[in-house]
Amino acid sequence: MVNKKTVWSVANIGLRLLIICLVVAALTALVYAVTKDPIAEGELARKEEAIRLIFVDAADFAEDPAIVGTGVNTAFSVTDAAGNALGWCVDYTGTSDYGGDVNMMIGVGNDRKVIGVQIISHSETFIDRYLDDENRYTGIDQAYGTDLSAGATMSYNAIRNAIASVEKIFAVGETAEASDTAPLLLMGGNVKLLFADAASISEEETVEAVGVNEVRIVKNEADDVLGRCVYYTATGGYNGNISLLVAVDTAGKVIGMHALSYYDSLLYLYLDENDCYVGVDQPRDADVQAGATRSYTALRNAIEAVEALQLGGA
Amino acid sequence: MSFTDILLLMFSAILVENFIFAKFYGCCPFLGVSEKPDTALGMGMAVTFVMTLSGAATWAVYHFLLEPFGLEYLKTVAFILVIAALVQFIEMFLRKFIPALYASLGIYLPLITTNCAVLSAALLAIQNEYNFISAVAFGFSSALGFTLAIVVFAGVRGKMEFADPPRAFKGFPITLIAAGLLAMAFAGFSGIKL
Amino acid sequence: MKSFLRQLKEGILDNNPTLVQLLGMCPTLATTTSVQNALGMGLAATAVLIFSNLFVSLLRKFIPKQVRIAAYIVIISGFVTMVELLMKAYLNSLYQSLGIFIPLIVVNCIILARAEAFASKNKPLPSAIDGLSMGLGFTFALLLVSTVREIIGNGTFCGISLFGEGYAPALLLVMPAGAFLTLGCVIAAVQKIRNMGEDKARMEKLSQVEPESTEKEETV
Numbered sequence: 172m173v174n175k176k177t178v179w180s181v182a183n184i185g186l187r188l189l190i191i192c193l194v195v196a197a198l199t200a201l202v203y204a205v206t207k208d209p210i211a212e213g214e215l216a217r218k219e220e221a222i223r224l225i226f227v228d229a230a231d232f233a234e235d236p237a238i239v240g241t242g243v244n245t246a247f248s249v250t251d252a253a254g255n256a257l258g259w260c261v262d263y264t265g266t267s268d269y270g271g272d273v274n275m276m277i278g279v280g281n282d283r284k285v286i287g288v289q290i291i292s293h294s295e296t297f298i299d300r301y302l303d304d305e306n307r308y309t310g311i312d313q314a315y316g317t318d319l320s321a322g323a324t325m326s327y328n329a330i331r332n333a334i335a336s337v338e339k340i341f342a343v344g345e346t347a348e349a350s351d352t353a354p355l356l357l358m359g360g361n362v363k364l365l366f367a368d369a370a371s372i373s374e375e376e377t378v379e380a381v382g383v384n385e386v387r388i389v390k391n392e393a394d395d396v397l398g399r400c401v402y403y404t405a406t407g408g409y410n411g412n413i414s415l416l417v418a419v420d421t422a423g424k425v426i427g428m429h430a431l432s433y434y435d436s437l438l439y440l441y442l443d444e445n446d447c448y449v450g451v452d453q454p455r456d457a458d459v460q461a462g463a464t465r466s467y468t469a470l471r472n473a474i475e476a477v478e479a480l481q482l483g484g485a
Numbered sequence: 486m487s488f489t490d491i492l493l494l495m496f497s498a499i500l501v502e503n504f505i506f507a508k509f510y511g512c513c514p515f516l517g518v519s520e521k522p523d524t525a526l527g528m529g530m531a532v533t534f535v536m537t538l539s540g541a542a543t544w545a546v547y548h549f550l551l552e553p554f555g556l557e558y559l560k561t562v563a564f565i566l567v568i569a570a571l572v573q574f575i576e577m578f579l580r581k582f583i584p585a586l587y588a589s590l591g592i593y594l595p596l597i598t599t600n601c602a603v604l605s606a607a608l609l610a611i612q613n614e615y616n617f618i619s620a621v622a623f624g625f626s627s628a629l630g631f632t633l634a635i636v637v638f639a640g641v642r643g644k645m646e647f648a649d650p651p652r653a654f655k656g657f658p659i660t661l662i663a664a665g666l667l668a669m670a671f672a673g674f675s676g677i678k679l
Numbered sequence: 680m681k682s683f684l685r686q687l688k689e690g691i692l693d694n695n696p697t698l699v700q701l702l703g704m705c706p707t708l709a710t711t712t713s714v715q716n717a718l719g720m721g722l723a724a725t726a727v728l729i730f731s732n733l734f735v736s737l738l739r740k741f742i743p744k745q746v747r748i749a750a751y752i753v754i755i756s757g758f759v760t761m762v763e764l765l766m767k768a769y770l771n772s773l774y775q776s777l778g779i780f781i782p783l784i785v786v787n788c789i790i791l792a793r794a795e796a797f798a799s800k801n802k803p804l805p806s807a808i809d810g811l812s813m814g815l816g817f818t819f820a821l822l823l824v825s826t827v828r829e830i831i832g833n834g835t836f837c838g839i840s841l842f843g844e845g846y847a848p849a850l851l852l853v854m855p856a857g858a859f860l861t862l863g864c865v866i867a868a869v870q871k872i873r874n875m876g877e878d879k880a881r882m883e884k885l886s887q888v889e890p891e892s893t894e895k896e897e898t899v
Contacts, residue, residue, distance in 0.1 A: 184743040191738065191750050192566075195757035196559065202761040203558050209768035217771075274775075292775035299838070507855055509709040513788055516704060558764060561782045562756040569749050598752070601705045601786045608782055653871035654863075657701055661863030668856035 217291055218276065222249060222260045224305055225278030225287040229257060240340040242333070244274075256281060259341075262291075265333035273298065273329050283341040285334045287311055298326040314446055315430070316439025324410075324436055335432045357400060357416060362389060364445050365418035365427040366397045380480055382406070382473070389418075396421060399482050402431075408469035410434035415473055423483035425474045427451055437463040441470060491619055495626035504602050504627050505634040506664075506671035511602030515635055516660060518593065525639035529632025531593045533625065535575065536603050539568050540624025543607035544617055564607045569598045602631055638667060683808060690812025696789045697820035698869045703789040707821060708858040710780050714837050717825035718818065719773040723762055724784050725814025730758045731790055732810035735798040742799070751794040756785045789817055820865075827861050828852045 223229050230252040238246035244262040251257055258280040265273045278287035288308035290298065300320050303309050308330050310318035319327050342357070362369050366389050373388040376399070385402040401417040411434045418427040428448040430438060440463050443449050448470055450458040459467045504510045511532075518528045543564045551557055576594045579587035597603060606627045610620035641663050650659045696702045703724075710720040734754050735742070742750045763781045766774040774781065784790070793813050798806040829835055832852030834842045851857045 184745055187741060187743050188746050188750055188753075191742065192753050195562065195753055199559060199562065199757050199760050199764075202764050206764045206768035210764070213768065213771055292772070509705050509855065509858070510783075512704040512708060513702075516701075558760060561760050561763070561785055562753065565752050565756045565785055566749075569752060595748075598748070599786045599788060599791060601783050604786055605779065605783065608779060612779070651867075652874060653867045656870075658863045658867035658870060661859045661866065665856045665859030665863060668854075668859055669851070672854060672856055 218247075218262065221276035221289040221291055222247065222278075224289050224307060225260060225276065226251075226257045228252065232260065235259060238340065240336065242336060243340065258286070261337050261340075263333055263337060265329050265336070273326075273333070275330070275333055277333060277337045279337060279341055283338070285311065285338055288330060288334060290330075298329070301327060301330060314439060314442065314444045315433070316436060316442070319436050319439070324434070328434055332432060357385075357387065357402065360416040360429045360431045361445070362400055362416070364429050364447055365389075365400065365416060366391075368392070369397060372400065378480060378482065380476070382476060383480070386482065398426065401477055401480075401482070403473055403477060405469045405473040407472060408433065408435040408466045409437060413438065413469055413473075415470075417473060417477045419477060419482050421483050423478060423481040425451060425478055428470065428473065435466050435469070438466045438470075441467065491622050494619060495622050495629075498623055498626040499630040499633065500671070500674045503630045503634055503671050503674075504605070505631060506668040507675065508605070509601075510605040510627075511600055511631050514593075514596055514600055515631075515638065516657070516664070518596075518635070520639065520642055522636055522639040522643065525635045526632070527589055528593045528596075529628070529635050532597055532600065532602065532631055533628035535568070535572060535594070535597050536606055536624040536628035536631075537621060538575070539564075539571055539603055539607055540610060540621045541617070542567050542571055544610060544615075544620040547611055560608070560611065561604075564604060565598075568603050568607070572598050602627065634667070634671075638664060641667065686805070686808050687812045687815065690809070690814075690816040691819050692816075695816040695820055695869075696792075696813050697817055698823075698866055699873075700789075700792070701866075702792055703787050703817055704862075705783060706780055706787060707817075707824060707862060708855070710777060711821055711825035711828055711858060711861075712853045713829050713833070713835075714822065714825045715773075716776050717821040719770075719777055720780060721814070721818025721821045723766065723777070723781060724787060724790070724817055725811065726762055727755065727758045727784050728790050728793065728814040728817075729807050729810035731755045732793060732798040732806040733803055734758070735794045736801060736803040736806035739799050747795070747799065748791070751791055751799075752785070755790050755794070759784045789813060823865055824858075824861050827865070828857060832857060 219232075222232055226249050228251040229249045232247040232249045235246045235248040238259065238261065242263050242265055244264060246262070247260045249257045249260055258278060261277045261279060263275050263277050265275060272292075274291040276289040276291055277285055278289070280286045288311060290302055290306045290308065301308055301310060301318065311334075315331055357372060362372060368391040369389050370392040371390050371394075373390065376386040376388065378386045378401075382404050383401060384404060387400050387402075389397045389400050391397050398418060398420040401419060403415045403417050405413040405415055413433040413435060414431040416429040416431060417425055418429075420426050428451060430442055430446045430448065440460050441448055441450060441458070451474065455471050498504075502508060505512065505515050514528060514532075518524055546563055546567055547557075547560060551560055551563060556563075572594055576587070579594075606624045610623050615623060642660065645659065645663060648659075654662070690696070694700060697704075697707050706720055706724070711717045731751075731754055735751060738750075738754075759782060762784075763774070766777075766781065793809060797809045801809070826836070829837075830841065831849050834840060834846040834848045840846075849857075852861060
């Protein structure tokens with residue numbers, strides 16, 4: 172008798188709970204069915220709008236499965252009404268150190284350089300400082316650091332790092348073969364800024380040293396060795412590491428430096444509009460600026476470290 | 486994800502993206518159960534146990550039950566049910582088979598169902614598209630971060646018992662201020678890119 | 680009508696779920712970096728509160744006592760999912776800013792506490808009103824904290840810059856540490872006001888007792 176009663180009471184409880192679950196699930200499914208289409212339409216409309224804000228003449232866009240990389244959700248190749256390729260739009264999700272994803276549409280032109288950044292969604296308060304009314308990043312033509320606003324460095328870096336990452340993704344295809352018309356890109360940095368006559372970059376040379384990531388031989392059109400390009404990580408600045416391309420001539424002396432990415436908000440004081448360090452020929456301490464000594468020291472230490480490697484030779 | 490990636494994921498879950506000081510998941514028990522280091526450690530261990538298992542269970546439910554049938558939108562309901570059921574089973578299992586452990590952990594287990602941290606870890610693992618091992622590692626290490634935070638805080642509160650704050654601040658407010666100072670210390674870890 | 684207003688006042692002031700009952704800390708700390716986010720969170724939580732209180736009250740005789748917490752959680756999570764889907768479809772920018780904290784409304788202690796303490800024991804209409812008043816109280820607390828954090832921490836209010844270009848904001852307040860500090864001070868302020876009220880009531884009570892004791896002395 173007791174057995175039957177307890178079994179029935181447990182079954183009763185279980186049954187009631189199950190009914191509640193089913194009713195709730197049914198209501199949720201109803202709301203889902205109602206909202207499914209508006210959600211899908213909304214997402215498509217937002218992407219379309221973002222693409223049109225970057226490429227004003229965009230008429231059609233199609234997914235391009237060839238463009239992949241961390242952070243890339245989808246890449247679209249964009250064409251205008253006449254069918255001409257305008258470039259690409261990359262649906263990219265970057266992270267902000269404030270903790271949160273920033274979903275952007277990054278426009279890349281036919282020259283494989285980023286021409287526009289459209290923020291689709293974000294969940295932090297500072298990024299608005301860099302955007303215009305249409306959520307477009309306004310500083311796309313500026314060099315890194317010139318439009319940096321105090322107190323919003325992490326948002327700034329989120330945008331700039333995204334730009335650098337996307338340019339790197341588009342550059343990877345270029346290092347395999349050099350072409351006369353396209354710029355030579357290594358790790359997203361333009362080797363031609365350092366070697367004006369550069370025509371090709373070789374395969375990696377193995378050089379084991381602290382801070383050295385890659386070394387490549389740079390040659391001109393006549394296949395003479397112009398020097399080497401070192402992808403170097405400098406330490407000691409404010410806010411972490413500085414990624415640099417260091418140009419070394421055939422005697423092993425540093426003739427130029429190009430900054431690829433960095434969090435240091437004072438580094439821009441030493442860089443020109445192409446992000447190249449202007450004081451390479453100066454003796455140490457000749458161009459140190461008050462308040463930016465650590466950035467300066469990081470750059471000079473990088474020069475000394477690379478020269479110590481004596482990467483000369485043909 | 487390689488082994489190094491998983492290690493880095495765990496490291497960042499414990500310190501850089503600490504569940505309490507950087508993300509605020511798990512605040513209620515953090516502020517409520519952290520009076521003595523012993524109880525704090527007990528709560529922490531119980532949470533670690535549940536979060537590791539729930540990381541595995543929720544991942545399995547999502548990928549084998551919800552996704553194939555297109556029911557992803559029911560994940561919140563499904564996960565909370567899984568967590569509640571898991572906690573219930575763990576409690577029954579401990580009471581029957583490991584009574585000593587039940588005696589020390591048992592009272593905290595029902596509280597864990599409503600702990601934001603458990604549900605967040607499950608949802609985040611899906612959002613970041615972790616594979617099974619990463620999801621379990623993430624649950625485990627986030628719980629370790631939670632335990633670290635709660636035990637450190639219990640130590641701080643123990644010292645605060647001898648302090649004499651203004652009347653308006655007594656109790657909860659001064660606890661929050663102390664938590665804020667601890668959060669500032671942990672903020673030193675932010676910006677570490679792994 | 681009068682009891683409706685009284686219930687509202689109770690939820691917003693006397694028995695405020697966050698500032699007095701000290702529930703719902705997670706979202707209060709996390710979503711108060713800007714007034715807009717706080718408002719969105721508060722209203723979303725209020726919507727869930729009203730519906731879950733209503734539903735729980737309607738089903739209060741049907742829900743078995745032994746599994747009531749599980750039942751409440753199922754109901755709450757269902758409504759949270761519905762609110763989430765509706766926001767994703769029609770209020771998408773708010774949905775993006777609140778992010779993972781919308782599903783976390785499920786474990787918001789306030790909703791579970793009200794379901795257990797009020798909705799399971801009262802009729803549907805008062806339960807719904809209780810949901811409204813507690814939700815508004817929660818929103819009020821969120822607005823208080825987020826106003827402080829946004830004005831001092833970002834120099835804006837609802838996105839409108841208040842102090843112009845030259846203002847260097849106190850960044851600490853919009854970071855996690857600042858959340859704890861601001862909430863601590865806000866609750867301390869609330870506690871101070873309540874202490875002042877209590878002291879006043881106690882002083883009044885004491886001053887009423889005195890004349891009696893002097894009379895007693897005289898007779899002796």
